[in-house]
Amino acid sequence: MKLNDIYKAAVAFGMKMDPRGEADPKQELKDEKKKYDSLSPKDKKLYDTERLTNPYSDSRIIYDNGSTVKSVLVGIDMEVPELLLADRLAQKGEKIDAVIAHHPSGMGYARLDDVMHMQADIFHKFGVPISAAEDMTSKRAKEVGEKLMAANHYRPYNAAKLLNIPIMNLHTPCDNCVATYLQKRFDKEKPGRISSVMDMLMEEKEYEEYAKRGVPPVILNGDRSRKVKKIFVDMTGGTEGAKDIYRRLVDSGVDTVVGMHFSPEHKKALQEARINAVIAGHISSDALGVNIMLDEIEKKLGKLKIYEASGFIRVTRRARKK
Numbered sequence: 001m002k003l004n005d006i007y008k009a010a011v012a013f014g015m016k017m018d019p020r021g022e023a024d025p026k027q028e029l030k031d032e033k034k035k036y037d038s039l040s041p042k043d044k045k046l047y048d049t050e051r052l053t054n055p056y057s058d059s060r061i062i063y064d065n066g067s068t069v070k071s072v073l074v075g076i077d078m079e080v081p082e083l084l085l086a087d088r089l090a091q092k093g094e095k096i097d098a099v100i101a102h103h104p105s106g107m108g109y110a111r112l113d114d115v116m117h118m119q120a121d122i123f124h125k126f127g128v129p130i131s132a133a134e135d136m137t138s139k140r141a142k143e144v145g146e147k148l149m150a151a152n153h154y155r156p157y158n159a160a161k162l163l164n165i166p167i168m169n170l171h172t173p174c175d176n177c178v179a180t181y182l183q184k185r186f187d188k189e190k191p192g193r194i195s196s197v198m199d200m201l202m203e204e205k206e207y208e209e210y211a212k213r214g215v216p217p218v219i220l221n222g223d224r225s226r227k228v229k230k231i232f233v234d235m236t237g238g239t240e241g242a243k244d245i246y247r248r249l250v251d252s253g254v255d256t257v258v259g260m261h262f263s264p265e266h267k268k269a270l271q272e273a274r275i276n277a278v279i280a281g282h283i284s285s286d287a288l289g290v291n292i293m294l295d296e297i298e299k300k301l302g303k304l305k306i307y308e309a310s311g312f313i314r315v316t317r318r319a320r321k322k
Contacts, residue, residue: 001069002067002068003061004061006098007170009297010059010170010173010174010293011055011056011059013296014173014176014293017176018176019183020118020125026055029052029053036051050107056115056172057108058109058112058172058238059168060106060169062105062108062156063166063167067098067166068097071304072306073086073089073098073099074294074309075099075309075310075312076101076283076287076310077102078103079101083099083159084159089307099160100169101167101169102170103169104169112239113141113142114238115238116140116238116239118236119241120134122236122237123248126249128245128252133248137242174286175235177289177290178236178285179233182233182235186200191231192227194222194278197256198217198219198224201280206281217278217279219276220262220270220277220279221271221277226256226276228255232254233259235258235280235289243266246270249275250275254275258278259277260286262277262279286311287311287313295316
């Protein structure tokens with residue numbers, strides 16, 4: 001398979017696993033095509049044409065030399081040190097055809113704030129009026145975008161090109177996987193108390209392993225005896241959304257939020273909203289999403305030899321195509 005085959009399969013599955021429903025990202029692509037067609041020739045030269053086929057601006061092929069991919073080094077943060085690791089492994093006889101990162105760099109990092117707008121539709125799905133959801137999300141996305149402007153986005157790209165190592169990142173498509181997977185589990189099994197939510201998380205190998213490593217799921221607000229009626233899994237859409245959204249979620253009946261991580265400001269907002277909050281874990285949740293994605297890629301395209309790096313642990317949940 002080629003790196004581009006993996007990229008296309010991942011984007012397609014990310015759309016299928018989108019918490020908003022597959023119709024929303026498909027409509028975004030149609031809208032983007034209309035926007036592109038209306039641009040002047042001058043503006044089209046600067047346009048990121050990947051947006052016509054990929055609705056997730058934070059996921060991109062960073063560098064590709066067109067080689068066949070049979071073995072991959074997979075990790076959560078794959079930057080210059082990890083590219084040097086891939087090169088060193090190759091020197092020792094472990095052939096690495098490509099690197100797959102979760103967190104973005106290059107164009108994906110520069111455009112991280114664009115994907116945050118999907119959060120508004122997710123909040124609306126949980127009962128928040130779309131006008132309020134869009135207003136709060138737009139303000140937060142602008143804040144994130146301004147913070148990202150000063151970053152050195154293309155360091156991994158430059159290193160990958162010099163070392164001639166193909167690299168891509170899959171951020172929101174994988175986050176969609178973990179968000180939808182856990183949301184479906186909670187909706188189906190209906191845990192009655194926070195203790196049951198914690199037990200369900202620990203049934204997933206990624207959370208169990210990270211608990212052994214000293215980073216278990218924790219209760220940020222509330223306690224194990226608190227009752228649970230409506231859970232919102234907040235794990236996709238670029239990065240943390242507007243902290244003011246929690247009051248709106250409470251008004252719509254949500255009593256428990258399960259997320260990867262929460263900033264001190266978000267913790268304060270959760271406490272003020274009097275909503276239960278569980279931190280499932282950042283890297284463990286990322287690993288879960290990447291694993292679900294890799295299962296799909298191997299199902300569709302065939303088996304890969306996977307090397308674990310940068311916090312990633314491989315857990316297989318389905319039989320792979322041989």
